Amino acid sequence: MFYFSFFVRILDWFGKTDWNLMDALLLNTKRIGHGYALPKHPNIWSTVKKRNIAIEVSPISNQVMGLVWDIRNHPATFLIAENFPIVITADYPGVWNSKGLSYDFYYTFMALAPAEADLRFLKQLALNSIKYAILTSEERRKINRVFQKKWEEFIYNVINLKF
Template sequence: MRARIDKLGLDLPFIFHAGETQDHGSDTDTNLFDGILLGTKHIGHGFSIIKRPLLMKLCKEWNIAIETCPIINEVLGLCPTTKAHHPILLSNCVPCTIISDDPGSWGASVLSHDFYQALMGSNNLSIPGLRVIAEWSIEHSCMSSDMQEKVYKDFEEKWFVFCQWIIDAYG
């Protein structure tokens, strides 16, 4: 499939939903291998990857991001709190993003709920850590390089304003 896409000169990134389970060794768990070997750009959920150090290492080396979904992982019972998953990925320098999976199903309309849960759910995640996750979100998006540059510039400007607000309000 990838060879045909390349031959046609298309830019069609593979993005797989894999590893949304606690059932280590199941088909849902082992599809992480398939996604990585097929050259995915990032993996949706990827919850069970934290039990597979080799796959985390490959994601780090091959720059494959893992989408973390703090609220839905807790709702689905994949983890008892939002303290598991993205902190493990971050501590292993595995690119990860925070997304809001099916936000309409629980009445959310913005991503900030998941970022808030990620920040409050971990004693080790700080404002700079959230910045890294936000930057990885831009880097691993499916936007063109030009669009990524524009978005990153806009992010930089807004980040500066946000940090200044924190200093003014709490410093």
């Protein structure tokens, strides 16, 4: 009970906003959609980080919807800098006939990632998609094996300039 009342006092300080973050924590979520309000709540922030909860990031959707005007200033840049696990999503893909996540990954790499980011960053983004998906252990093992094989083929093709 102390745990809950502690967070209620924190939320009261911020005007009882963002109850969805509290609900997510109380329900033991593995992912939080967008997480825009997270920086306003330092105790929730630290709990999310300690529990290694992934934050869903939808860079193109956020820009199209007007939540961020310049993608380089997306709040996810801070999450990435703080080493939060992020999962790239399309958010409303049917609205603009999105064909997968390639463009979202590209935007994330080119505009949100730190200057020193490389293929390891892209690989981690892809692995986060598997790690934080709702899968059985067997499904996760199978997808990880397929991913590893595809990743090795991709690296081989990059090194040998075969596309």
